[in-house]
Amino acid sequence: xxxxxxxxxxxxxxxxxxxxxxxxxxxxxxxxxxxxxxxxxxxxxxxxxxxxxxxxxxxxxxxxxxxxxxxxxxxxxxxxxxxxxxxxxxxxxxxxxxxxxxxxxxxxxxxxxxxxxxxxxxxxxxxxxxxxxxxxxxxxxxxxxxxxxxxxxxxxxxxxxxxxxxxxxxxxxxxxxxxxxxxxxxxxxxxxxxxxxxxxxxxxxxxxxxxxxxxxxxxxxxxxxxxxxxxxxxxxxxxxxxxxxxxxxxxxxxxxxxxxxxxxxxxxxxxxxxxxxxxxxxxxxxxxxxxxxxxxxxxxxxxxxxxxxxxxxxxxxxxxxxxxxxxxxxxxxxxxxxxxxxxxxxxxxxxxxxxxxxxxxxxxxxxxxxxxxxx
Amino acid sequence: xxxxxxxxxxxxxxxxxxxxxxxxxxxxxxxxxxxxxxxxxxxxxxxxxxxxxxxxxxxxxxxxxxxxxxxxxxxxxxxxxxxxxxxxxxxxxxxxxxxxxxxxxxxxxxxxxxxxxxxxxxxxxxxxxxxxxxxxxxxxxxxxxxxxxxxxxxxxxxxxxxxxxxxxxxxxxxxxxxxxxxxxxxxx
Amino acid sequence: xxxxxxxxxxxxxxxxxxxxxxxxxxxxxxxxxxxxxxxxxxxxxxxxxxxxxxxxxxxxxxxxxxxxxxxxxxxxxxxxxxxxxxxxxxxxxxxxxxxxxxxxxxxxxxxxxxxxxxxxxxxxxxxxxxxxxxxxxxxxxxxxxxxxxxxxxxxxxxxxxxxxxxxxxxxxxxxxxxxxxxxx
Numbered sequence: 169x170x171x172x173x174x175x176x177x178x179x180x181x182x183x184x185x186x187x188x189x190x191x192x193x194x195x196x197x198x199x200x201x202x203x204x205x206x207x208x209x210x211x212x213x214x215x216x217x218x219x220x221x222x223x224x225x226x227x228x229x230x231x232x233x234x235x236x237x238x239x240x241x242x243x244x245x246x247x248x249x250x251x252x253x254x255x256x257x258x259x260x261x262x263x264x265x266x267x268x269x270x271x272x273x274x275x276x277x278x279x280x281x282x283x284x285x286x287x288x289x290x291x292x293x294x295x296x297x298x299x300x301x302x303x304x305x306x307x308x309x310x311x312x313x314x315x316x317x318x319x320x321x322x323x324x325x326x327x328x329x330x331x332x333x334x335x336x337x338x339x340x341x342x343x344x345x346x347x348x349x350x351x352x353x354x355x356x357x358x359x360x361x362x363x364x365x366x367x368x369x370x371x372x373x374x375x376x377x378x379x380x381x382x383x384x385x386x387x388x389x390x391x392x393x394x395x396x397x398x399x400x401x402x403x404x405x406x407x408x409x410x411x412x413x414x415x416x417x418x419x420x421x422x423x424x425x426x427x428x429x430x431x432x433x434x435x436x437x438x439x440x441x442x443x444x445x446x447x448x449x450x451x452x453x454x455x456x457x458x459x460x461x462x463x464x465x466x467x468x469x470x471x472x473x474x475x476x477x478x479x480x481x482x483x484x485x486x487x488x489x490x491x492x493x494x495x496x497x498x499x500x501x502x503x504x505x506x507x508x509x510x511x512x513x514x515x516x517x518x519x520x521x522x523x524x525x526x527x528x529x530x531x532x533x534x535x536x537x538x539x540x541x542x543x
Numbered sequence: 544x545x546x547x548x549x550x551x552x553x554x555x556x557x558x559x560x561x562x563x564x565x566x567x568x569x570x571x572x573x574x575x576x577x578x579x580x581x582x583x584x585x586x587x588x589x590x591x592x593x594x595x596x597x598x599x600x601x602x603x604x605x606x607x608x609x610x611x612x613x614x615x616x617x618x619x620x621x622x623x624x625x626x627x628x629x630x631x632x633x634x635x636x637x638x639x640x641x642x643x644x645x646x647x648x649x650x651x652x653x654x655x656x657x658x659x660x661x662x663x664x665x666x667x668x669x670x671x672x673x674x675x676x677x678x679x680x681x682x683x684x685x686x687x688x689x690x691x692x693x694x695x696x697x698x699x700x701x702x703x704x705x706x707x708x709x710x711x712x713x714x715x716x717x718x719x720x721x722x723x724x725x726x727x728x729x730x731x
Numbered sequence: 732x733x734x735x736x737x738x739x740x741x742x743x744x745x746x747x748x749x750x751x752x753x754x755x756x757x758x759x760x761x762x763x764x765x766x767x768x769x770x771x772x773x774x775x776x777x778x779x780x781x782x783x784x785x786x787x788x789x790x791x792x793x794x795x796x797x798x799x800x801x802x803x804x805x806x807x808x809x810x811x812x813x814x815x816x817x818x819x820x821x822x823x824x825x826x827x828x829x830x831x832x833x834x835x836x837x838x839x840x841x842x843x844x845x846x847x848x849x850x851x852x853x854x855x856x857x858x859x860x861x862x863x864x865x866x867x868x869x870x871x872x873x874x875x876x877x878x879x880x881x882x883x884x885x886x887x888x889x890x891x892x893x894x895x896x897x898x899x900x901x902x903x904x905x906x907x908x909x910x911x912x913x914x915x
Contacts, residue, residue, distance in 0.1 A: 191822050192773050192803070199775055199819055219708040220819045221776055224852040226693070227717050230609045231851075240848060246777035262568045290780070293787070309787030316784075326784075327777055327873050389596050389654075392682030403654050405596075410657035473639050476568040477650065477661070479598075490567075490648065492603055494639030503601040505650075513685040539776050542708055542816075614851040709854060710818050717853050724853045729817045729861070 182208045189527070191220045197294060197531075198538030202515065206524055214519035214527075216512060221542040229502035234260050234334060234469040237499060241489075242328035244504060245540040247290050250283040250319075251482040253332035255504075258413060258478035259489040260334045263471035269460040272336035273414040278349070278452045279319075279331065280414075280480070281445040285356070286315040287483035288438040291535045295435055296367055298532035299376050304367045311359055314352050321345050334469060336462035346453055353446055360443055368436055377431035381518050381530035384429060391517070392510040395485025396437040397534060401429030407481035418455075419448045431533035438535070470497050484508050484535055508540040546571045549592065549658060557584055563663055565640065567648075572661040581664055582674050588651055588660070589679060597676065598650035598659065600686035602694045604720045606668065607641045608634065612723035615730055643668050645696055649676075666696060675701035693718040757894055764807075765796075765890040768835070768883065771806035772799040773826065776813025778840040778873040785876035795883055803829040808886070810879075811865075814842035814849055815856040827863045833893070837882050838865045841872045848872065 190201040199220035205213035225244060229237045241256040242249040254276055261267065268276065289308040296304030316326045322341055323331040331338050367373055383393070385402035398405060406423045408416040421444040426433035471493040479488035485507025494500040511534050518530060550571045554560055559576050566572035575581055588594040635641060649662040666673055675698035676683035687698045688707040695716035698704060709717065714725045774782055786792050786799060800806045803826045815823060827834070838859050841847030846857040859865060866889060869882040 191819065192771075192826050198779070199822075219706075219710075220816060220822070221814060222708040222816050222818065222854045223814055223849045224717060224854040225849075227613065228849065228852055231611075231614065243777055243848065246780055290783075294783075306788045309784060310789065313784070313787075313789045326875060327780060387681075390681045392597055392680070392686075405654045405657070410654075411659070473636075474565060474568065477570060477659075486598070488599060488650075490599065490601060490650075494608075494641075495636045496608070496639075500639070501603045503599070505599045505601075509685065509689075510682055513682060517681075613853065615853060615857070616851060713853075722853075727817070729820055729856050 184212065187524070197536060200512075200531075200536070200538055200541070202519075202527075202531075204519070204524070204527065209523045209525070211519045211522050211524060211527060214516050216515050218509075218512065218538075218541050221538045223539075223543065225543045226502055226504065229499050231498055233497050234471075234499065237502060238333065239328075239330050241504075242330055243539060244506065244543060245482065245484065245487070245508065245537045246327060247537050248283045248287040248483040249328050250279045250332060251480055251487060253329065254280060254414070255478055255480045255482070255487045255489045256502075257332050257334050258480065259476050259491045260469065260471070262476035262478055263474055263491055263493050264334070264465065264469065266335050266463045266465055268336045268414070268463055270415075270457040271340075271459045272461045272463070274452050274456050275337050275341060275461065276332055276414045277416065277419065278449055279322075279329075279337075281448045281452070282315050282318060282349075284445045284483045285442050286312050286319075288442050289315075291435070291438055291532075292363060292367070295532045295535075296373075298528050299373055301367065301370070301373065304363065307359075307363070307366065311356060314355070318345065318349055318352065321348070333462065333465075335465035336460070338462075340461050346456065349449065350453060353449055357443075357446060360439065360446075363439060368432075368439060374432060376526075376529055377435060377533070379428075380431045380526045381522065381533060382428060382430045383514065383518060387514070387517070388429065391514040393485070393514060394507045394510065395482070396424070396441060397434055397485065397511050399424060400426045400433040400437045402427060405486075407479050407486050411479070413478070413480055419451045421445075421448050431529050434533040434535075468497055470495065479505065482507060484537065484540070485511060504540075504543060506540040506543060508536040508538075509543075512536050512541055546658065549660065552592065553584070553588070553660075556587060560584065563661075567661045570650075570659050570661050572663065575662060575664040578664060578666065578673050581662075582676075582679070584662065585649070585651070585676060585679055593653045593655060594651040594658075594660065596652045596654065597680040597682050597686075598652050599648070600676070600683055600690060601648050602690050602696060602718075603646045603648065604668075604694065604718065605640065605642045605644055605646060606720040608636070609720050610723060613717065615724055645671050645694060647673055647690070647696070671696040672699060673697075674699050675704075677701050692716070695719065761891050761893050764833070764893075765887040767796040767798075768808045768886065768890075769798055769800045769806050770808040770810050771803045771826065771830065772801050773803075773809060774812045775815065775819065776842065778812035778843070781873045781876055782810055782812045782839065782879065785879045790876040790880070792880075792883075795880070795887075797883060803827075804831065806830055807833070808835045808837065809863075810837050810839055811843040811859045812839045814847065815859045815862075816854050817856055818854075820856050820862050823859070824862050835866045835886055835890075836863055837867045837869060837879075837886060839869045839879065839882070840874055841870060844868050844870065 185206050187204040191199040201217040203215040225240050241252040244252050289312040293305035293308035323329040383401050388398050388401040404423045404425045424437050424440045473495045475492045477490045488505035490503040491499050492501040560573045563572040563574040644665045647664045652659040690696055691704055692706045692708050715722050838844050843859045846855050849855040867882045867886050
């Protein structure tokens with residue numbers, strides 16, 4: 169009988185193994201490929217390989233008119249198309265020197281907050297699936313469909329709206345839309361508590377996510393993280409507070425932060441953000457100003473030569489659009505500062521030393537959209 | 544104005560910098576005279592002035608209007624197909640500062656007293672090179688790889704400079720204005 | 732079952748009135764095939780979100796027997812939901828070849844049909860039918876979940892007309908139009 173003591177982990181000799189995650193994988197949320205080198209259960213090297221959805225949008229913008237570029241911006245972050253429209257329109261408005269009327273600003277805020285709810289609901293559902301719980305997906309998409317109905321009422325589309333235009337919004341809302349939005353908010357508030365009991369405080373879910381994939385505040389800023397991923401680590405940086413656009417300074421909301429920066433915090437920041445979105449929406453609907461919805465903008469947008477940058481707080485983080493005009497009808501250069509691209513870049517570091525089984529939990533908590541990563 | 548105070552502070556420290564003649568609207572924009580001053584200025588901004596967050600690294604090609612050859616066009620004429628927009632816009636416009644250079648654009652922000660500042664650096668189109676910021680900001684790693692991929696600007700001291708978005712087999716750098724698309728096995 | 736089906740036409744051929752047996756067998760096999768079209772869980776871009784919506788509560792794809800499978804080895808259907816970039820083209824062909832026959836493809840959305848809004852981009856494949864055969868084209872940018880329903884119903888109609896006398900399934904006939912991309 170062998171009586172020698174069991175070898176400790178450092179004495180165990182294991183071969184390194186290369187595991188290919190993606191590009192077709194149910195939990196990569198799109199077409200991301202990660203090359204993982206594992207030793208036993210521990211990841212020793214992670215190489216994200218992106219570009220499987222690279223569509224050359226920045227190049228295409230150079231031959232499209234400003235109005236047509238809004239259509240392309242819809243397809244960047246397809247889970248929150250409204251905020252993409254808004255970022256592009258704000259940058260174009262800065263070039264032109266026009267300002268949206270008050271009612272349009274209020275509608276933009278309402279749409280962006282509804283979009284934030286819809287986008288965070290996608291995370292809620294798919295993150296549950298990543299962890300192994302299918303049921304939250306059905307609940308989250310039930311509520312998301314209601315937001316989609318509201319968007320359909322104003323824009324006619326479910327996913328790619330092209331609703332926010334340069335100088336305002338495309339269509340006005342009617343009393344019926346306001347009433348249905350209020351109805352939805354009343355219905356939605358108790359649902360948020362339901363998600364907490366269903367998923368957030370589920371012991372198995374907490375075991376899978378607490379203390380996993382911790383990102384320190386310094387590292388988060390160093391890697392350029394933004395949005396809930398950054399705020400879960402501590403810094404209370406929110407573009408809506410730091411540099412308010414569309415009159416965000418008028419509405420009451422808290423910038424949600426957390427301390428530890430692990431997967432659970434990143435997830436729960438989003439759930440709590442939805443509550444703040446509901447608060448903002450209620451304030452917007454209570455004080456919806458009347459008047460025009462579109463400022464006077466020439467039919468053919470031809471800004472004078474110049475450069476502009478506008479950034480908004482999208483559902484995934486700080487979404488910026490940098491536009492350069494040479495005086496022509498098309499942008500001379502359009503660059504999108506995509507939050508998902510930068511959020512993903514930290515993957516190569518936080519995967520190290522984690523268990524293979526936690527890789528999906530970490531990847532899901534970063535909430536990336538590949539359309540925006542690859543552009 | 545915090546904007547102007549910070550700009551004055553930086554200009555006092557680095558007199559060789561100048562305010563950019565075509566600034567990014569609503570933001571302080573400074574122009575770097577040469578590639579050598581990039582690293583000292585960025586380090587100073589990070590260590591002394593609290594700009595601990597690199598927002599964006601990107602580039603602009605100032606060669607002139609975009610070349611329609613960079614786009615894939617169907618060969619057969621389609622009755623409903625509009626004329627290629629690029630061909631219509633292919634003549635240079637008056638007033639635009641076309642020149643034979645790339646402009647690298649850096650945006651930095653700070654969290655306390657939120658402020659964003661833009662820095663610009665011109666690099667020549669022949670053998671474009673600049674110093675890499677990857678040692679100061681880790682986020683510069685991927686952003687510079689993207690600029691390298693799409694513009695072909697080399698970053699000295701970058702840990703892993705290779706294509707990130709496009710196919711390894713792609714010829715040329717697509718966001719250059721004179722990029723001409725070579726037909727590959729997928730276009731046939 | 733596949734082996735039996737391949738031999739089945741020969742047996743039917745020697746029997747008097749074999750075609751009658753064949754028709755009945757066709758109807759039964761096609762009915763069972765069309766009622767359990769299992770797609771591989773595979774989304775590319777914007778359309779994938781609408782595909783997810785179709786699987787979820789309101790639209791509930793399970794009613795048509797459409798249940799997503801995480802592995803191509805267990806799937807009958809590939810939904811090309813989104814823009815096919817050139818970098819993704821080779822993996823798509825690989826996934827397609829991993830699927831067992833008979834296999835079907837629905838090209839969902841304008842991007843997969845012809846390149847859509849990105850038709851002149853240097854990085855986008857102008858239609859997924861350049862690399863794999865497509866059964867149903869579905870227009871829209873993105874198509875609504877109801878439209879995806881219609882596409883699956885159309886595919887079921889197509890499956891209902893399949894004949895085992897023409898080979899082991901639909902695939903050999905479909906793949907005549909496919910194009911080999913050669914080594915990457």
